[in-house]
Amino acid sequence: MRADGLRIEALSVSLGGRPVLDGVDLAVAPGETVGLIGPNGAGKTTLLRAVLGLVRPDAGTVATGAGRPGYVPQKHEFTWDFPITVHGAVLNARNSTRWFRRPGRADREAAAEAVDRVGLADLAGRPVGELSGGQRQRVLVARALARRPRLLLLDEPFTGVDVPTQELLTGLLARLAEEGTAILTTTHDLAQARATCTRICLLNRTVVADGAPADLTDPDLWLRAFGVAASGELKALLAGTEAP
Numbered sequence: 001m002r003a004d005g006l007r008i009e010a011l012s013v014s015l016g017g018r019p020v021l022d023g024v025d026l027a028v029a030p031g032e033t034v035g036l037i038g039p040n041g042a043g044k045t046t047l048l049r050a051v052l053g054l055v056r057p058d059a060g061t062v063a064t065g066a067g068r069p070g071y072v073p074q075k076h077e078f079t080w081d082f083p084i085t086v087h088g089a090v091l092n093a094r095n096s097t098r099w100f101r102r103p104g105r106a107d108r109e110a111a112a113e114a115v116d117r118v119g120l121a122d123l124a125g126r127p128v129g130e131l132s133g134g135q136r137q138r139v140l141v142a143r144a145l146a147r148r149p150r151l152l153l154l155d156e157p158f159t160g161v162d163v164p165t166q167e168l169l170t171g172l173l174a175r176l177a178e179e180g181t182a183i184l185t186t187t188h189d190l191a192q193a194r195a196t197c198t199r200i201c202l203l204n205r206t207v208v209a210d211g212a213p214a215d216l217t218d219p220d221l222w223l224r225a226f227g228v229a230a231s232g233e234l235k236a237l238l239a240g241t242e243a244p
Contacts (some may be wrong), residue, residue, distance in 0.1 A: 004030055004065035004066055004067070004150040004151065004182070005027065005028055005029045005030050005032075005065060005150075005151065005182040006026070006027065006028040006051065006062075006063070006064055006065075006069075006151050006182055006184060007026075007027045007061075007062075007063045008024055008025060008026040008027070008047075008050075008051070008060065008061070008062050008063075009025055009060055009061050010023050010024070010025060010059060010060040010061070011023070011024040011025075011047075011050060011057055011059070011060035011061070011062060012024070012057060012058045012059040012060055013043070013046055013047075013050055013055055013056075013057050013058060014058050015046065015055070019205065020043045020046045020205065021043045021046060021047060021050070021057075021205060021206070022205050022206045023060070023206050024043075024047065024060070024203070024206055024207055025207060026047075026184075026201055026207060026210065028151070028182045028183070028184050029182060030150065030180045030181065030182050031177050031178070031180050031181070031182070031198075032177065032182055032183065032198045032199065033173060033174075033177050033183040033185070033196060033197045033198050033199075034183065034184050034185070034197060034198065034199045034200070034201055035185055035186075035187050035193035035196075035197035035199070035200045035201065036184060036185065036186045036187070036201050036203055037186075037187060037188070037190065037193060037200055037201070037202055037203065037225070038202060038203040038204050038208075038225055038226070039204060039225070039226050039227065042203050042204045042205065042225075043203060043204075043205055044155075044186040044203055045155055045186065047203070048071070048153045048155055048184070048186065050062060051064060051069060051151075051153060051184075052069060052071055052153065064151050065150060065151065066150065067147075067148075067149060067150055067151075068147060068149065069149050069150075069151040069152065069153050070144030070145060070147055070149030070151070070152045070153065071144055071152075071153045071154075071155075072140045072141050072143075072144045072152070072153065072154040072155060072157055073140065073155055074155050074156050074159070075133065075136055075137060075140065075160070078136070078139075078140060080128055080129050080131075080136060081129050082128070082129075083127065083129075084127070084128055085124065085125050085126060085127055085128065086115060086120055086123050086124050086125070086126055086128060086131070086139055086142075087111060087112070087115055087124040087125065089128050089139055089143060090111040090114050090115050090139065090142045090143050090146050091103055091107060091108060091111040091146070092143075093111075093143035093144070093146045093147060094107040094110060094111060094146050094147065095107065110146050110147075110148060111142075111146050112124070113145075113146075114142040114143070114145040114146040115142050117142065117145060117172060118138035118139070118141050118142045118145070118168070118169075118172065119138060119168055120135065120138050120139065120142065123135065132162070133160055133161060133162070134161040134162040134164065134165030135165075137157065137160075137161045137165055137169070138165060138168070138169075141154075141157070141169065141172070145176075149181070150180070150181060150182065151181070151182045151183075151184075152173075152176065152181050152182070152183045152184070153184050153185070154173075154183070154184070154185040154186070155185075155186050156186055156187060156188065157169060157185060157187075158187065158189055158192060159188070166192075170192075170196055173185075173196065174196070177198075185197075193213065194213040197213060198212070199211060199212055199213075200212075200213050200216055202216070202221060202222070202224075202225040203225070204224070204225050204226070204227070208221060208224050208225040209221045209224075209225070
């Protein structure tokens with residue numbers, strides 16, 4: 001794997017004295033899209049934050065190669081009533097770690113390119129508070145892309161967005177992967193993950209299973225990951241058929 005992918009080895013994290021991750025091993029190569037799936041409380045968001053260096057691990061290592069990863073948080077983590085335009089919000093992401101630095105031409109060009117890639121060029125001057133839910137999600141993706149990252153982390157990017165936004169983001173992530181970006185995304189949408197991800201990683205504090213979607217058809221794996229027996233609908237989906 002090239003140095004600009006992601007490699008996690010034996011990662012353990014505790015929050016408030018409570019173990020959240022235990023001995024996680026995971027690698028994402030350039031051009032791969034890995035879907036991180038698990039129940040609520042499984043440690044998916046904590047894993048992303050550990051990769052970003054926002055939480056300190058108890059043990060293990062995280063290697064992300066050159067440059068800072070791009071990160072798409074859940075929509076509620078952004079202050080949407082802040083008086084800033086779409087372009088301003090994306091441009092601000094270029095300077096998020098460099099206070100008092102005026103944006104230069106390269107910053108403005110990168111921001112404009114990111115806004116265009118998520119289909120918001122016509123709304124670049126609109127205040128973010130006036131956007132729909134799907135448009136807001138596109139802003140968060142554009143903020144991540146403005147830094148032109150080699151590694152992109154997304155936390156539930158398809159939750160609560162409309163179908164056009166889902167289709168746009170699905171196509172965009174596919175193109176980013178083709179360009180060599182390593183992508184790790186958390187999701188609750190199994191069908192979406194199976195359709196769009198190179199690999200699926202089942203996580204519940206540790207990695208329960210990791211492989212191509214077509215290889216993760218054993219219901220016992222899902223039982224171990226979610227702690228519940230596979231339903232008829234899930235078994236049908238895993239088998240590639242429709243539920244009766």
